[in-house]
Amino acid sequence: MRVCPKCGYTESPIWRNRMAKRMYVQFCRLDELETWEPELAEKLKVEKYVFLDGVKYRLTPRGYVERIDAFLCKHPDPRNKSLSEPTQEKHLAKLIGQPLNQTKLLEVS
Ligand SMILES: [Zn+2]
Numbered sequence: 792m793r794v795c796p797k798c799g800y801t802e803s804p805i806w807r808n809r810m811a812k813r814m815y816v817q818f819c820r821l822d823e824l825e826t827w828e829p830e831l832a833e834k835l836k837v838e839k840y841v842f843l844d845g846v847k848y849r850l851t852p853r854g855y856v857e858r859i860d861a862f863l864c865k866h867p868d869p870r871n872k873s874l875s876e877p878t879q880e881k882h883l884a885k886l887i888g889q890p891l892n893q894t895k896l897l898e899v900s
Pocket residue numbers: 795796797798799800
């Protein structure tokens with residue numbers, strides 16, 4: 792849960808971090824968002840992708856909502872619906888010494 796140090800605004804507690812190999816993308820379930828942020832949930836159900844207050848949101852086919860701060864994104868442009876992170880694959884590929892263009896990455900721990 793994130794709190795603004797300036798005004799004390801506290802966001803809803805539903806957003807979680809544990810997506811494998813992603814540093815900045817957070818997610819919650821659609822039903823959680825419906826409870827905590829109903830307007831955003833309704834918009835996502837119709838449009839599947841929403842840009843709001845500097846954050847990109849995407850509804851996945853499995854009923855999860857992912858989000859990322861646009862400025863942390865590989866493609867920060869709000870019109871670009873990608874939630875990819877900048878160097879995640881390059882970084883991992885470097886760690887395991889594999890070519891950068893390989894599509895499937897090995898687990899690193
Ligand atoms: Zn604030």
